Amino acid sequence: MITVTDLTKRFGQTLAVDRLSFQVESGEVVGFLGPNGAGKSTTIRVLAGYHPATRGSASVAGFDVAKQSLQVRQSIGYLPENVPIYPELRVVEYLRYRAALKGVPARDRKVAVMRAMAKAGIEDVRRKLVGHVSRGYRQRVGLADALVSNPKVLILDEPTSGLDPNQRRRIKEVVRELAEEHTILFSSHILAEVQDVASRILVIHRGTLRADGAPDELVRSSVGRRLVVAAACDEAAMRQLLAGLPIEGVELVEGTNGLTRASAGLTEGADPRAEIGERAVAAGIALQELKLDAPSLEEYFQLMTEGADRAAENEALVGDSETAGAA
Amino acid sequence: MNGALVTFRKELLSYFVSPVSWVIAFVFYAWRGYELSSLSRYFAATNGDPDVFVSATYSRPSTFWMVILVPAILTMRCFAEERRTGSMEMLMTAPVKDSGVVVGKWGAAAAFYALLWLPTALSLHVLEYGPFLGTDLSFGPVFAAYLGMFLLSAMVLSFGCFASSLTDNVLLAALLSILFAFGLITLPQQLPAQLGELGQNYYVRELLDKFDVMRNFSEWFARGLIDTSQVAFYISGIAFFLFLTVVSVASRRVA
Numbered sequence: 301m302i303t304v305t306d307l308t309k310r311f312g313q314t315l316a317v318d319r320l321s322f323q324v325e326s327g328e329v330v331g332f333l334g335p336n337g338a339g340k341s342t343t344i345r346v347l348a349g350y351h352p353a354t355r356g357s358a359s360v361a362g363f364d365v366a367k368q369s370l371q372v373r374q375s376i377g378y379l380p381e382n383v384p385i386y387p388e389l390r391v392v393e394y395l396r397y398r399a400a401l402k403g404v405p406a407r408d409r410k411v412a413v414m415r416a417m418a419k420a421g422i423e424d425v426r427r428k429l430v431g432h433v434s435r436g437y438r439q440r441v442g443l444a445d446a447l448v449s450n451p452k453v454l455i456l457d458e459p460t461s462g463l464d465p466n467q468r469r470r471i472k473e474v475v476r477e478l479a480e481e482h483t484i485l486f487s488s489h490i491l492a493e494v495q496d497v498a499s500r501i502l503v504i505h506r507g508t509l510r511a512d513g514a515p516d517e518l519v520r521s522s523v524g525r526r527l528v529v530a531a532a533c534d535e536a537a538m539r540q541l542l543a544g545l546p547i548e549g550v551e552l553v554e555g556t557n558g559l560t561r562a563s564a565g566l567t568e569g570a571d572p573r574a575e576i577g578e579r580a581v582a583a584g585i586a587l588q589e590l591k592l593d594a595p596s597l598e599e600y601f602q603l604m605t606e607g608a609d610r611a612a613e614n615e616a617l618v619g620d621s622e623t624a625g626a627a
Numbered sequence: 628m629n630g631a632l633v634t635f636r637k638e639l640l641s642y643f644v645s646p647v648s649w650v651i652a653f654v655f656y657a658w659r660g661y662e663l664s665s666l667s668r669y670f671a672a673t674n675g676d677p678d679v680f681v682s683a684t685y686s687r688p689s690t691f692w693m694v695i696l697v698p699a700i701l702t703m704r705c706f707a708e709e710r711r712t713g714s715m716e717m718l719m720t721a722p723v724k725d726s727g728v729v730v731g732k733w734g735a736a737a738a739f740y741a742l743l744w745l746p747t748a749l750s751l752h753v754l755e756y757g758p759f760l761g762t763d764l765s766f767g768p769v770f771a772a773y774l775g776m777f778l779l780s781a782m783v784l785s786f787g788c789f790a791s792s793l794t795d796n797v798l799l800a801a802l803l804s805i806l807f808a809f810g811l812i813t814l815p816q817q818l819p820a821q822l823g824e825l826g827q828n829y830y831v832r833e834l835l836d837k838f839d840v841m842r843n844f845s846e847w848f849a850r851g852l853i854d855t856s857q858v859a860f861y862i863s864g865i866a867f868f869l870f871l872t873v874v875s876v877a878s879r880r881v882a
Contacts (some may be wrong), residue, residue: 401723
């Protein structure tokens with residue numbers, strides 16, 4: 301439903317999006333996650349037809365965003381990060397205007413507006429001036445606007461930004477309900493927002509894609525997983541127990557109650573728990589604890605963004621010192 | 628077409644709910660009413676020619692206010708305000724052509740502007756009675772003069788839309804529009820003297836004559852004559868500035 305291929309967007313000298321590629325299949329709810337300034341809004345604006353790409357291509361519902369912009373805009377419902385709405389119009393008037401602008405036939409317009417208001421939960425403010433409703437309601441009016449033409453694809457840019465916890469919960473509920481009928485791409489810099497509603501997450505940082513997968517899958521495949529073992533034995537026996545396993549950086553702590561705890565990093569995809577169990581039985585060691593300690597999605601996100609920055613900085617430092625050494 | 632019509636309706640509604648529009652209307656009607664009643668009393672007292680009265684009504688200060696200042700006020704928000712508040716993004720990501728949005732906005736400004744003038748035509752009819760003129764006016768020249776005034780103002784409105792598309796500062800947009808209207812009215816008459824020998828050149832004079840909207844207005848429209856070349860000049864001017872506006876709006880997508 302959404303295909304982005306080698307998308308690059310520059311604003312003068314600033315590289316906002318760098319050769320970004322991803323796909324969103326029909327019916328998926330995909331969270332577009334990244335810290336502020338990662339390139340989320342720029343990518344979304346290219347998909348919505350507001351900015352042209354500098355290089356690369358993107359298509360929505362089978363239409364090329366550059367060559368068939370009008371058809372793309374007919375296929376999407378777009379909620380920008382800050383919902384700017386004409387304050388002098390009543391909520392229902394604004395939605396009728398937007399429905400007409402989006403080509404909803406006059407005979408269907410009333411029903412379309414009512415349906416969009418019901419989905420966004422704003423029927424109680426329908427007669428209020430847009431300038432007089434709270435920020436949370438304004439965000440939902442924007443959501444109703446995105447829904448009013450019943451588009452196949454919804455693109456929501458930070459839909460919960462600036463809302464209080466209750467308003468955020470309400471928006472997430474609405475997105476979950478919409479997931480039954482629409483393909484949804486929604487961005488956020490708050491991981492919990494995405495984790496709650498998305499079946500898949502794209503992590504973007506400094507304009508490039510850092511991770512793509514289901515939230516659990518991303519954590520499971522994370523290099524940050526650690527093995528934790530606690531057994532009734534001394535340190536030497538524990539070392540024997542763990543010898544030759546696909547682990548690294550073993551840390552041992554001998555407790556006063558005859559227990560020794562070990563913690564070690566795992567190589568990617570490894571799970572030596574069964575083997576440790578067998579070895580413990582063979583050696584007659586009583587295991588008290590044996591688990592894989594996966595990082596939370598929050599930690600994973602930190603690893604993908606801040607960790608990547610640190611690695612890049614270290615590489616740059618090494619490069620500098622090598623250059624200085626050669627000189 | 629749909630986009631232009633929807634934009635037109637929404638913009639026209641916005642003019643009617645805007646306090647600024649009502650202030651403009653109040654000031655204009657009060658001022659115009661005072662001018663017309665004073666002028667009609669003077670003509671009645673001096674037994675003036677009613678046809679001269681009609682053309683005299685167009686050289687009142689309120690006319691210049693309506694041609695120079697009001698189009699700037701009506702169009703300054705067209706795109707500048709949309710850009711300032713961010714609603715431009717909503718407009719540009721809706722499935723509507725840029726040209727439809729531009730034509731719809733200009734059309735609404737022109738329609739509201741025409742509606743502002745309409746009651747003044749009725750007031751001319753009222754002046755035919757009682758203590759004012761006490762004689763019939765010829766409404767042929769009145770219609771022609773209103774058409775001329777509308778075409779000139781519609782061109783200023785189209786420039787106003789263009790100016791508004793260039794910036795997100797509504798005051799700057801208004802200032803550009805005022806300068807344009809002021810220049811259009813005064814420069815063709817002032818320039819020949821300023822240009823010296825070049826100002827006396829046949830081709831330069833011919834060119835400036837074509838752009839001398841005030842002289843053309845008083846020689847043609849105010850006398851009840853509708854010259855198709857004059858009409859074509861204004862329509863071309865309107866189309867030119869609307870085209871520039873579409874290009875300006877479209878180029879913002881590229882930014």
